[in-house]
Amino acid sequence: MDPETTGTTRVPLTLISGLVPAATADLAEEVRAARPGTAVVHHDLREIRGGVVRRRLQLDDRDETTVLELAHGCVSCTLREDLLPLLRRLAGTPGVRHIVVRLDEAMEPEPVCWAIRHVLVGDRPVIDFVAIDGVHTVLDRGSWLADATGDDTLAERGLQASQDDERTVAQVALSQAEFADVLVLTGTADAWTDAKTAAVLDRVAPAALRTTRLADVPPDARRGEVTDMHGPLLHGEPPLGADCGVATLLFTAQRPFHPERLHDALDVLLDGVVRTRGRVWVASQPDMALWLESAGGGLGVGHAGPWLDAPDGPAWTDVSPERRTLASLRWHPVFGDRASEIFVVTDQATPAEIDEALSGALLTDAELAAGQREWLTYEDPFGAWHEEPCEDTDETQDVNVTSGTEKQ
Known part of the structure; x- marks a missing residue:
């Protein structure tokens, strides 16, 4: 029976992620x-x-492994076809007072949480039946840095x-850490590795x-x-x-990038x-914000949705208070909320050289004065997008946990 239809509270749910399966299994057992x-x-x-996924379910004295066969071998299908329906069933199972989802090493917790909150199972999202009470990520102190x-895929x-799936290990390692409420450090490391990992x-x-x-x-915590975006x-x-050679840069600009020069400059981030x-904000795509993300030797560029000032942009009342505040602070009489903001964590590179490259x-003053009609004629290397074969509805597009970006 469903918790909300019976008047009971939602079942707490904990997510555990990490690249060290033995340690994540130990934490789940704890x-x-x-x-x-x-x-x-x-x-x-x-x-x-x-097209095969092995699902293990442990509850009291039960320890069952089920072999699932999927039409498409991807995480989106695993979420939509098995994990989400299973969570709804478990939430209504008598005696289940808590649920732990121990994610595979290749899975990132953020898109899983998005799916729990937004993808319908039957007539309702799973968040109607579970309450995410925390995301824990396990890091091995000797290998995480x-x-x-690194550059390994x-x-x-x-x-x-x-x-x-073209993602790098670095992309997964960092996204797992960034989305965590709690970072559980395991293993050992020398003093320098410990200090630099902490930095x-x-x-x-x-x-x-x-x-x-x-x-x-x-x-x-964000839970x-x-x-x-x-x-x-x-x-x-x-x-x-x-600290330990690790520094930060927040790059901001209220004029657009030239698409080809930006494409060339991205090498500085690798x-x-x-x-x-x-x-x-790229001049050749005036209505669409792009999302830039790099980790180690991997880099991707994807769509972040239209600007508020775009013809098909969202209404102010439909976006978060944080987005409204940021847009109000930087609103331009001609370009509206269009702007670039990039946060970079450096190691061997210096923030100054990255700032110079970006x-x-x-656009130069002359290019800026030429106007948007001219900008639309620029060659745009950011125009092609990778799509998963099972992404045929808007509902599942953002569930994809594999590479949803065009690699540069």
């Missing part, structure tokens, strides 16, 4: 031991390219989440609680709330100074940069 009535769900994606700054590690985490996940064991989620780029307050995230990709 939760089971601490909270009687906990159901633990885990989908093993190692055979997903062949190398993963987060998931395919090279045997961790692809679909046939066309990176201070900047990419400043609001997350760091611990070495199961801990309560802080009261002000699976998905961020608006047009809202603040970071939760918390990262340090402004450098060497000596830990992380890049931000919104980009600044050089902006």
Whole structure:
């Protein structure tokens, strides 16, 4: 029976992510031991390219593994066809007082939380039946920094989440850490690796609680709330100074980028940069904000939706208060809320050289004066987009946990 139709409260749900499966399994077992009535769900994606997913469900004395065969081997299908319906059923199962979703190494918690909140199962989203009470990410102190700054792809590690998954290990490692309410540190590392790992985490996940064991989620944690791409780029307050060679840059501009010069300048984000995230205004696409993201040696560019000032932009009343505030502060009488804002965490590169490269990709005064009609004639290398084969409805587009961006 459904919790809301019977007047009962929503069942608490915890997500556990990380690149160290043994440690995430241990953490899930800790939760089971601490909270009687906990159901633990885990989908093993190692055979997903062949359309096979192995789902393990643990509840009290039950420990069942089910082999699922999917029409398309991708995480979107796993979420839509099995995980989301299963969560709704578990929420209505007598004796289930808590649910833990232990994510496969290749899965990122943010799109899973988006699916729980927005994708309908029957006539309602799963969030009507569960309450996300925290996202825990497990990090190995000895290997996480190398993963987060390296060039290895998931395919090279045997961790692809679909046939066309082109993500790097760094992209997954950083997105798992950034979305966490609690970072659980396991393993050991030398003093320098420990210090540098802490410096990176201070900047990419400043609001997350760091611990070495199961801990309560802080009261002000985001608890699976998905961020608006047009809202603040970071939760918390990262340090402004450098530490262990790790520094930050917040690049902002209220004139557009020249598409070809920006494309060339992006190389500066692939060497000596830990992380890049931000919104980009490109002159050849005046109505659409682009989302720029890099991690280690991987970089992607995707759509972030229309600007408020665009002809088909959302109404002010339909966007978050944070987006309205940011737009009001920077509103331009001609260009409206169009602007670029990019947050960069550097390692070997310096913020000054990145700022110089990005600044050089902006339109010159003469190009700006030429106007939008001229801008539309520019060659645009950002015009092609990668799509998953099962993404045939708007409802599932943002559920995709594999590469949804065009690699540059």
